[in-house]
Amino acid sequence: MGKHILLLGPPGAGKGTQSKRLAEEFDLEHVTTGDALRSNKGMDISDMDTEYDTPGEYMDAGELVPDEVVNAIVEEALTSADGYVLDGYPRNLEQAEFLTDITDLDAVIYLSVDDEELVDRLTGRRVCPDCGASYHVEFAPPEEEGVCDECGADLEQRDDDTEETVRERLRVYEENTAPVVEHYREEGVLVEVDGEGSPDEVFETLVDVVDA
Structure with a gap:
């Protein structure tokens, strides 16, 4: 039976990278809300009394998919997975409570990174408009600047990588998702991992936590 791991952390903490690596290391499904939504765009939700009949219609309209629809999709993704690393969900307390109802978690890990470090990481990203290559002014700079x-x-x-936008993203995260972190901390199941080391150092710590 595969492990059930929840990875939490603010934008820029490295959740995406680390959850992918954990999924490979322990042979688990990497479940992200975005991927789950995309792969269930055509799911019939007409019995839910929602504005649209499929998640895809919300996405096409550029609207936020309601919690109950996200919950149903996450439940579908988790029940069909033999072990998973969950990344990007739950985003609020209601979702956290729903998650408790549908599954048992083996590890709840919070990647902790200082706000100023997050701003540096997120504002340092540079992308190529022609071929899509991605760089970072500090961590992965191109050979010739710019x-x-x-x-x-x-x-x-x-x-969405300007300082103003980044600080707003962090504020929204703090408002919505910080209570989720507190919820797991109060339950005594949260393990906090320092996310400020090198990606390899952080990964080694995460593996130790999951193996514990």
Whole structure:
């Protein structure tokens, strides 16, 4: 029976990278809300009394998919997985309570990173508009500053990577998801891992926690 792991952390903490690696290491499904939504775009939710009949219609309209629909999709993804690393869910207390009802967690891990470090990480990203290559001014800079190694185009900073947008994302995270972290801390199941080391150091600590 595969392990059930929940990885929590603010934007820029490295959740995506680390949960992928954990899933490979322990042979688990990597379940993200985004992927689960995309793979269930056509799911029939007409019995839910929601505005649309499929999740895809919310996405096409650029609207937030309601909690009850996200919950149903996550439940579908988790029940069909023999062990998983859950990343990007639950985003609020209601979702956390729903998760408790549908599954047992073996490990709840919070990647802790200081706000200023998160701002540095998130505002440092640069992307190539032509070939899509991604860089970071500090952690993975191109050979020539501001120029793509792959195709020579000028690198850009995305609108959602500006400091103002990043700070707003962190504020929204704090408002919605910080109570989820507290919820698991109060239950005594939260393990906090320092997310500020190198990706390899952080990964080794996570493996130790899961193996414990």
